[in-house]
């Protein structure tokens with residue numbers, strides 16, 4: 001992405017965020033807030049190794065900097081200050097900045113000792129947002145001003161509506177992730193690869209180290225695709241070649257995440273053909289659901305539409321032997337599609353602000369219960385799986401006779417299918433910008 005465009009969008013993002021922070025601070029009775037980037041966590045009490053830093057998302061909302069012990073100070077009406085910790089260690093150094101587009105709006109203060117931040121804090125009520133409470137105490141911040149719930153809730157809600165800068169970052173993250181998806185589709189179709197090989201190939205194709213991915217890549221061949229978060233990659237070639245690959249893998253750009261799933265099939269024969277039909281139907285359903293997004297519609301309504309469509313697909317491909325009433329169909333669709341239709345996306349893969357109310361009892365894992373609004377970014381990711389424990393329950397239950405178990409057991413060899421895109425709700429006449437499909441299209 002072009003540096004000058006990024007710098008211009010970023011400057012607007014900071015101006016706008018500054019305005020919105022000022023209103024939140026005033027409403028919550030604070031004069032300023034200091035947002036800490038985080039402290040590297042030890043992997044084990046018994047060792048001297050540290051996990052790579054996952055910066056506090058509120059900090060990354062301001063600055064795409066993944067260095068420990070940095071902080072931003074936001075005071076309404078004043079130039080924002082960034083305290084950047086310059087390490088004097090000769091054992092390790094944080095990664096170099098990959099772009100300088102973000103430096104313009106800041107008064108940058110380089111420090112070598114994090115305690116020195118205390119002397120830069122203003123008089124008045126100063127809130128602290130971050131994970132390291134010991135650091136807040138060392139800076140003289142009262143315990144009740146550390147992540148005060150009302151302010152924290154306000155700041156979470158600020159992250160729901162993405163600025164033009166954030167949308168471009170999410171789009172670039174999608175372009176990057178799509179390079180990996182294209183590479184793995186080709187590798188899978190051309191020969192037999194282990195899941196570990198495919199995972200490493202994804203990292204190489206997207207130019208990411210494992211801890212930099214927004215979430216652990218899910219690389220699942222055959223039956224493994226029925227494990228929704230399969231990350232225990234198979235490392236030796238299977239006895240017969242896998243005919244399905246489910247890849248749920250993303251990328252980040254300036255801290256913003258892409259979250260994309262595709263499922264591919266190869267091979268011939270009745271089972272591969274039936275599974276291919278299931279993948280095609282799931283993809284068509286996913287596109288219909290994307291086309292149904294409307295400002296003002298509860299997201300949960302889309303989730304329930306998805307369940308009705310899953311029941312229709314099960315009937316279409318012959319898994320469901322006859323039509324059933326809505327209650328029975330809903331029970332059966334939940335055995336094959338046991339997760340939520342999607343979630344808010346941003347600096348976190350499961351971003352904040354869209355699950356403020358609980359879903360209905362039938363939809364316990366749904367992570368987006370918001371009313372769809374312009375500015376939101378969320379995923380749409382229906383799936384159909386053959387999960388042994390859920391199928392056992394279904395087979396033992398009252399609807400068993402409605403299922404073609406021979407077909408189910410044959411398809412179970414291929415695990416399951418999920419198709420996932422990232423959508424930005426524009427609020428304009430086109431309603432939605434599909435950040436994922438536009439990236440596949442551009443390749």
Ligand SMILES: [Mn+2]
Pocket residue numbers: 259343379381420
């Ligand atoms: Mn997802």
